[in-house]
Every structure is written in C-alpha cells, then in structure tokens.
Amino acid sequence: MSTPSWIPSIIKERQSLSPYTTMKIGGIARFFSVVHTVEDLLECIRFSQQQSLPLFVIGKGSNLIVGDGCIDAVFVVNRIGGVLLKDDRVKVGAGVNASYLSQKISKMGYGGLEFFSGIPGTVGGCVVMNAGAQQKEVKDILLEVETIDPFGNFCHYSRDDLKFGYRTSPFKGKKEVIVSLTFKVYEDQMAEEKRVSILKKRLDTQPYTVPTAGCMFKNPIGASAGQLIDRCGLKGLQIGGVKVSSKHANFFENNHNATAQNVLDLIERVRYEVKIKTGIDLELEVIPCFTTCTPTLQHPTVS
Ligand SMILES: Cc1cc2nc3c(=O)[nH]c(=O)nc-3n(C[C@H](O)[C@H](O)[C@H](O)COP(=O)(O)OP(=O)(O)OC[C@H]3O[C@@H](n4cnc5c(N)ncnc54)[C@H](O)[C@@H]3O)c2cc1C
Structure with missing residues (x-):
C-alpha cells in the first residue's frame, strides 16, 4: 500500500x-x-x-x-549518529548506543564513560534519564546538549544550565528532542580493562538474555528496590507472560508474549506486596507510554 x-x-x-x-x-x-x-x-x-x-x-x-x-x-x-573525539571532549549524536560509545572511547585510551558499559540505551535517552551505574551518572560527565524544540528551533545548553536528579533531567517529559551532546573524557590506558570488568559484573548479576526494560523501580533512599522485592519473596512471581526476574528482582522479564497490561498488573502487585510488608512505596523508574x-x-x- x-x-x-x-x-x-x-x-x-x-x-x-x-x-x-x-x-x-x-x-x-x-x-x-x-x-x-x-x-x-x-x-x-x-x-x-x-x-x-x-x-x-x-x-x-x-x-x-x-x-x-x-x-x-x-x-x-x-x-542520529556521529562520534567526534577532540582533546578531552567527545561530541556524540543522540542516537548513538551508550554501551558502544563506552567501548569505542575506552579502546581509544580514554576513560570516563566506562559506566555506560552494558547500558543498552542511546546517549540521548541516557541524558533524559540521567542514567547511571557504578556511582556515576550522566550529569557527572556531561558538558553540553543540543536540542530542537517543537517549532524547529535549535537550543544549546551547557551543563551549568541544567539541574539533574536521580534518574531525571530537565528534558524528561518535555517536548525538546536531544540531537547531540558532549561528554568530558580523560586519557586512561586502563579504561578498557575497567569497562570489561564492569560489563562482566553486569552479565553476572542482571538478566541480559531475555527482554526486559532494565530496573522497573527507583531505589528508595537508603535501600535497593531489588533487595526489597526479593525479601518480600516475589522473585519468580508471574502475571501473564511477564515475570519478576529470578536473577535480579528489580527486572521484569517478558517470557511469553507479555502484554503491557500484564506489566502494569505485575507492577501494581509488586508495589502492593512491598508496601504491605515493608511500608515502602516503590516509585517507577520506567517510563509508561x-x-x-x-x-x-x-x-x-x-x-
Ligand atoms: C538490560 C538493561 C540494563 C540497564 N541498565 C541501566 C543502568 O545500569 N543504569 C541506568 O540508568 N539505566 C539502565 N537501563 C535503563 C535504560 O537503558 C536507560 O534508562 C537509558 O538511559 C534509556 O535510553 P533509551 O535510549 O533506551 O531511552 P528510551 O527508553 O527510548 O526513552 C526513555 C525516555 O527518554 C526519552 N528520549 C529518548 N531519547 C530522546 C531524545 N533524543 N530526545 C528527547 N527525549 C528522548 C523518551 O521519550 C523517554 O521519555 C537498563 C536497561 C536495560 C534493558
């Protein structure tokens, strides 16, 4: 047609x-x-x-x-692609995969992006979510962001213009589209070794061979959402085709053609059980669309 x-x-x-x-x-x-x-x-x-x-x-x-x-x-x-390394700055198209970027830059002998290793998102998505791992977040390495607004205007921001929080940024839920960004990096011949070790740890502790959306819930202050869910005995709990991962309880696995409704139902069930058993309200990290x-x-x- x-x-x-x-x-x-x-x-x-x-x-x-x-x-x-x-x-x-x-x-x-x-x-x-x-x-x-x-x-x-x-x-x-x-x-x-x-x-x-x-x-x-x-x-x-x-x-x-x-x-x-x-x-x-x-x-x-x-x-939208493109990776341009100059001195201690790397300018990247927002559609570049974060884990790929981490590998490319560390193999060139530069550090700073190793924590992206194994994060399957684009760098644009990582800025929106202020993605993080290994006690590092995007906000720690970001220098500049370029966006387009709904009227087609280009906007430039420097890091100091932007206020980030835990898994949030000024771009979350807004109508601007990130097209490129610049990260700071530094020379480090050990970067590739560090990156590989971070990736190995991830593969050992998180489910990577089944479809997931990463962590479903934010970690409450002073606690780990995964550990709370685990302690409530919810690992393996399944609704329809979606299951609380037995490997990491903050990941939900799509095992059998799950629907979004199955995911919503499991989210509510897990939230309910955790609230009843621990008194803690779990807040969503994933973005519902x-x-x-x-x-x-x-x-x-x-x-
Ligand atoms: C196996 C696995 C492991 C993960 N590990 C981690 C981890 O360690 N740490 C962590 O923080 N996250 C992790 N995540 C979650 C996820 O990878 C990150 O949140 C990532 O930043 C999302 O990027 P994305 O490109 O997939 O964004 P999407 O999921 O596609 O989108 C997320 C939000 O960003 C918006 N967005 C995306 N791109 C743009 C753009 N260019 N301009 C404007 N808005 C945009 C979307 O509209 C949406 O609101 C993991 C996920 C998986 C599946």
Missing part, C-alpha cells in the same frame, strides 16, 4: 512498536519514522505540528513500557 501524499515519505503509518523496545512490548504507532539525520527529524517535528499530534521520541526503548493499543502520536526512533491510546485509528482531515 503506497503512502498517502499528505504523509512525508520518511513517515510510515501503523507501525508496531514492540520491535523498538527492549522489552518487546508495545502497540501500534499511528505514525512512525526512524530518523538518521537532523533534517529527517525536523520533517517529523513539522508533521506532528501540522497534524496537532504529540511527537514521542524513542531511543532504544530500553526504559519504556509502551501501551498495547493504537497510539495517536508521531513516534520517532532516534538513530500509554496516554494517547485510541481504540480505533482515524485519518486526520486534510485540507
């Missing part, structure tokens, strides 16, 4: 989103594009404005739970 002329050729209609999330769950995007260039991104932004539809950016979908229905939005998968579900798809009126 050919694309109607009012839809730019880079945008598809009715695309399943599950292949674009690491949990392999998700309904149908009304409009969808994988963008490799800033020009294509600008075209998607213009289209979403023309159609008065929200634009939702997916990096690697590694911290997302996407609803089961049809979602009335323009979904953009960001694959459900808000614009519509039961049927309607074509917009074209003037």
